[in-house]
Amino acid sequence: MAKINSQYDQDTLVNPKHNPTVAALLSVIPGLGQMYNKRYIKGAVLFILFAAFVIVMIDFITTGLQGLITLGEVPREDDSRVFLSNGVISLIFTVFFLGFYCLNIQDALKDAKRIQLGWKVPNMREGFRNAWDTSFPYLLIAPGLFLLMFVVVFPLLYMVFIAFTNFNLYNAPPREILEWIGFQNFINLFTINEWRNTFVNVLSWTLIWTFVATTLQIALAMFLAVITNHPRLKFKKLIRTVFILPWAVPAFVTIIIFSALFHDTFGAINTQIIIPLFGEGIPWLQNATWTKIALIMIQVWLGFPFIYALFTGVLQGISSDWYEAADIDGASRWQKFRNITFPHLMFATAPLLIMQYSFNFNNFNVIYLFNQGGPAVRGQTAGGSDILISWVFGLTFENQQYNMAAAVSIILGLLVATFAFFQFRRSRSFKEEGTF
Structure with a gap:
């Protein structure tokens, strides 16, 4: 049976002598495989590009990768930060080179298989037109990809590598040479009492802050959006404009104003409200618990207008026929909200609400500007x-x-990525038919 299939395959080949394996092996030297496929101009261009890259970049890449391993040898002369930066850049260039190298082999192999099946090699004009049609989208995204590599990927890799060194105030280049210490920073974070207690307390408060502040602003926005969408309410445009105003004011201005309002000594909240009612002010800035309560209230104030605008737009799109049918069936207000309003709101805004949780998890501005x-x-x-x-x-x-900050940043990034991944997977349930 195997011999029959093999014979059948050979009979279907128009050009069986053209060997894809030979084309792939020749492509070990970029361009030769394409020349074997009689695509001479394409092969010449690939050979020139790869040769130019190797001639220009080989010294930089080899020196950079070697420096990434040693991080320098002579204190006060070798700067480990420069060695690390050059090593990361060399690593990025190496990945690009290997990627295009593999694509070169794959391209030669694919063309050889097509030639076996009777495909005719296009002439220069047709080849250029085909290449332009297939590569045009990649040309458009190439500048953005290039910026992404050196604006996002490079700093991210640099930070990851720093987490595995002993880079701190007492061991800073160029006075000292950095050393690779493996996972010691992560071990210290979970074994040394000072670091462990701090990490546990900060992580606990971060999770509480994210969940409570975001959930409250979503709940407040939903409540106000449902109330202002009631058909009997008058002056809806004016009321909605007032609710959007906190969003119009720059956040840092609002935070600084609230910082003054919550000041323990001269803040208006203590002097005008708390002290006249209770005879004693609240230590908003001196007591951690009260500071956290104030931060949550400020974030609710800052965050609810955006979500309110989202919910208001969604509510405008819900057909009144749903509610009329529910009234005929004798549904209560709570039943209409639970079975009509709430599912529609979640279906349309779930990804954006998940983004709000991720944003507040890393909301630096409120925390730092209010009380550092x-x-x-x-x-x-x-x-x-x-x-x-x-x-x-x-x-x-x-x-x-720097080393401990990088280690905490890696853990922070993993937490946000994991949360976003699982929440976006769960949000697909809102897109399935019949979830309402």
Whole structure:
């Protein structure tokens, strides 16, 4: 049976002598495989490009990768930061080179198989037209991809590598040479009491802050959107405009104003409201618990207008026939909200609401501008209201603990990525028919 199939395959080949394996092997030297396929101009261009890349970049890449391993050898002369930067750039160029190298082999192999089946090699004009048609989308995204590599990927890789070194205030280049210490920073984060206690406290508050502040602003926005969408309510446009106003004011201006309003000594909230009613002010900035309560209230104020605008738009699109049918069936207001309004709101806005949770998880502005993450806590390297991102900022720019800041940043990134991944997977349930 195998011999019959093999004979059949050979009979269907128009040009059986043209060997794809030979084309792939020749492509070990880029361009030769394309020349074997009689695509001489394409092969010449690939050969020239790869040869030029190797001639120009080989010294930089080999030196950069070697420096990435050693991080320098002579203190005060070799700067480990430069070695690390050059190594990361060399690594990026190497990945690009290997990617195009593999594509070159795959291209030669694919063309050889097509030639076996009777495909005719196009002439120069047709080849250029085909190449333009297939590569045009890639040409459009190439500038953005290039910027992405060196604006996002390079800093990210640099930070990841820093997490596995001993880069801190007392071991800073060029005075000292950095060393690779493996996972020691992560081990210290979970074994040394000072680091472990700080990490646990900050992570706990970050999760509470994210869940409570975001959920409250969503709940408030939903409540106000449903109320203002009621058909008996008058002056809807004016009321909606008032609710959108907090969104129109720059966030940092609002935060600074609230910081003054919540000031323990001269803040209007204490002097005009709390003290006249209770005789004693609240230590908003000196007590960590009250600081956290104030931060949650501020974030609810800042965040609900955007979600309110989303919900208002969705509510305008819900057909009144749904509610009329529910009235005929004798449904209560709660039943109509639970079975009509709420599913429609979630279906349309679930991805954006997930984004709100991710945004608040890394919401640096509110935490830092209100009280710089304070008040200070004895025995911790973070303030009482610091979340992970503001703690990383303090470790980097105030304490110069670059290695620990990088380690915490990696954990922070993994947490956000994992949360977003699973939540977006769950949000697909809203797109399935019959979920309402």
